[in-house]
Amino acid sequence: MPIKRSAYVGETLGRLIEEEGASRDQLAFDFSVSKPTITSIKANKRTMAADVASESIRLYDNPEYIMDILHEFSHGFTSPVMRGKKVEQHRLALRHTTAKEMRNVLQMMEEAGLEKNIESLSTVERERIANLMDALLHSRLHSDNLLKQLQVEYRMSLKMRIKDVLVKWKALGWI
The missing domain is CATH 1.10.260.40 (lambda repressor-like DNA-binding domains)
Structure with a gap:
């Protein structure tokens, strides 16, 4: 892309x-x-x-x-800012919705059958994987907006946090 x-x-x-x-x-x-x-x-x-x-x-x-x-x-590849009428921008409201989305992802990962052979997945199982991917995107949307709001409310630079964690991720061999 x-x-x-x-x-x-x-x-x-x-x-x-x-x-x-x-x-x-x-x-x-x-x-x-x-x-x-x-x-x-x-x-x-x-x-x-x-x-x-x-x-x-x-x-x-x-x-x-x-x-x-x-x-x-990025043609919509990254999360947008949630500005909808039904969105409460306070960090506690965003924490609540982010946690709810993350719990949903964890449950769906247990049910998705990721351990199964990819070539032998049924149509229903492939649909579960697609639904898991959608749930991960929902979770990412909420997480990214919570991070944005934490910077706004606590005045802690997300740019600086990313800079610091990139060093840690490299040291861990993750990137």
């Missing part, structure tokens, strides 16, 4: 301007583009280039913005 070369991210850029209190002049300077380019991107009249998106992620430690940009540029 290729990363998009450019994407319409007007709403995302608008939220960044509002949340960070950044002016269009500041964003133009930070992203090394003109002020009219920022205006056009925000109005969805122009796309943001992938290199500008990458630089913006490097410069701004705003978890919602980063999630939005990654989701858009």
